[in-house]
Amino acid sequence: MSFEGSTLVNWPAFSQARAELGAGFVRILGYFREDGVKSVASIEAAMRSLSAAAMVIPAHTLKGEARQFGAEPLADLAEAIETIARDCVEMQDTPEEALEHIVNLRPLFDQTLTLLEREANPIIARKPVAGGFGRRAVPTGLGEH
Numbered sequence: 001m002s003f004e005g006s007t008l009v010n011w012p013a014f015s016q017a018r019a020e021l022g023a024g025f026v027r028i029l030g031y032f033r034e035d036g037v038k039s040v041a042s043i044e045a046a047m048r049s050l051s052a053a054a055m056v057i058p059a060h061t062l063k064g065e066a067r068q069f070g071a072e073p074l075a076d077l078a079e080a081i082e083t084i085a086r087d088c089v090e091m092q093d094t095p096e097e098a099l100e101h102i103v104n105l106r107p108l109f110d111q112t113l114t115l116l117e118r119e120a121n122p123i124i125a126r127k128p129v130a131g132g133f134g135r136r137a138v139p140t141g142l143g144e145h
Contacts (some may be wrong), residue, residue, distance in 0.1 A: 029120050
């Protein structure tokens, strides 16, 4: 599953969350990273053990946290997994129907998180230029000493 960067995040919702959370925004985005990594791993483990019940809470958590940051495709995918898992629990069935969604979950989470973190701190994405302000240019050996 591949999405264009512009469709992975609802940027007006992201901006609203950033404004509402203020100085705590980066910290809370860090919690989203930690919780999201755990949720994705828990969902994958639940799928391997065919435990629909074990999918419900991490999928629900991921759905809510993703929506908070405007990560709509990720939230929708987590919601689909949660719905399937809840239906399976109710019907006392195994969650094979969720497999395709779960296979797509980690790549979508990783892509989305990369965009969110890049937007939250654009300085991280920049690479220093050799010879830029405060940096010594590296000699190329072409007549330089």
